Amino acid sequence: MDVTVNTRKDAGDKTTRIQEINRRIILEAALDVFSAYGFRGSTIDQISEKSGMSKPNLLYYFKRKQDIYVAVLEETLEEWLQPLHDLNPDGDPVEELRRYISRKIDMSSKRPEASRLFANEILHGAPAIKSFLSTSLKKLVDEKAAVIRQWVSEGRLAPIDPYHLIFMIWATTQHYADFDVQVRAILGAQVDRAGFAEQSAQAVLSLILNGIKVR
Amino acid sequence: MDVTVNTRKDAGDKTTRIQEINRRIILEAALDVFSAYGFRGSTIDQISEKSGMSKPNLLYYFKRKQDIYVAVLEETLEEWLQPLHDLNPDGDPVEELRRYISRKIDMSSKRPEASRLFANEILHGAPAIKSFLSTSLKKLVDEKAAVIRQWVSEGRLAPIDPYHLIFMIWATTQHYADFDVQVRAILGAQVDRAGFAEQSAQAVLSLILNGIKVR
DNA sequence: CGAAAACTTGACCAAGCGGTCAAAAGTCAG
């Protein structure tokens, strides 16, 4: 089981209208279920129930449980990496990173299931996306790390290893989604108050940006 | 299933020498297995194989799979929180935080299984330790957050919300353990080179400490 | 309309897995 992030639609098997709709429904239900319980912890029955579809019917659209899982991952991956893609070498370093961090936090708060899905997958050795990580993802990160390194060498950012900076941004921005129950246990009801997301964003932003600003 | 972090040894049932030894063996094997596959993803057979013990024998020491899981969590929790416990209100703020971060990174690099065990548990809603999180852990964090807040109000640290600071320290220090495969996919072999742990520690330390130093 | 294709489902199967049990093997105090 491994993802190549292909653009589907192999050969000439056309997808019908019903297929389009039902795949959508299944993948949405599957994201919820897989992100909550992990691959092994989720059952096809849960997904079929959540999608209001009989199990054999669900298996009609995706031959195996793994196929659903891989499809969900594939679907969400691109969206998840878009902000990093958009990091602009020609922009202002601090402003670019601020925007990157903000978008990551925004995504984590609006689609925590996606964040947890990846967290779980990677936590358990990334069996389904290992090759993706060491090809496409590595390439993207190498590219953006070079940009950051360039900024540093031009004296527009405090000296910091670009890879570690990226890891730290990932870690901090996804923490609130992945470890939500822990954050809730400690902060209680205020997590649900309006403005909490902004407040967290502000804390993360100020700490990281302070750490990388030239002084 | 829920942990109260009790000190075991209920009533007067004495533990024999053999019990002592075998429980140890089982818990060690269980940590490996559970941290790699999660609760649902692990099987009693895996644990019994890893511990070189027959399944019924293993069940002789722990009646149910959950009991093993809870015991492992319980065992590791205290150790895991020790560094935060040791944060000294009377020490130098920056020095205290440097020591805290260093110890967390050290633990993550030396016992990544423990880190992953918790990460997985929390990621999936902390079914076994939810009550612990909102009692003991909350109490500890509240206490230490007050210390940090005090430091800030005395002008010995840059103004930052202490809770978010703690979350960020957790996020960054545990990232290298929890998302090891991703880090490896991107950085390749250098992860195994001597000094990598120190290099990561340095990056995390410099960024966070820069962010909280008064200037 | 009518038939081919697409879609849906109840019933079913085999493997995996948590857990039991009774009986055998080992340990240890008196």
Place this chain on the structure above:
DNA sequence: CTGACTTTTGACCGCTTGGTCAAGTTTTCG
């Protein structure tokens, strides 16, 4: 040594779960 105990195990059970299948229903399109 012996008998009470602790420990160990092979065989087994029932439930869950991924996946199949044949037969039915609906959609599509000439």
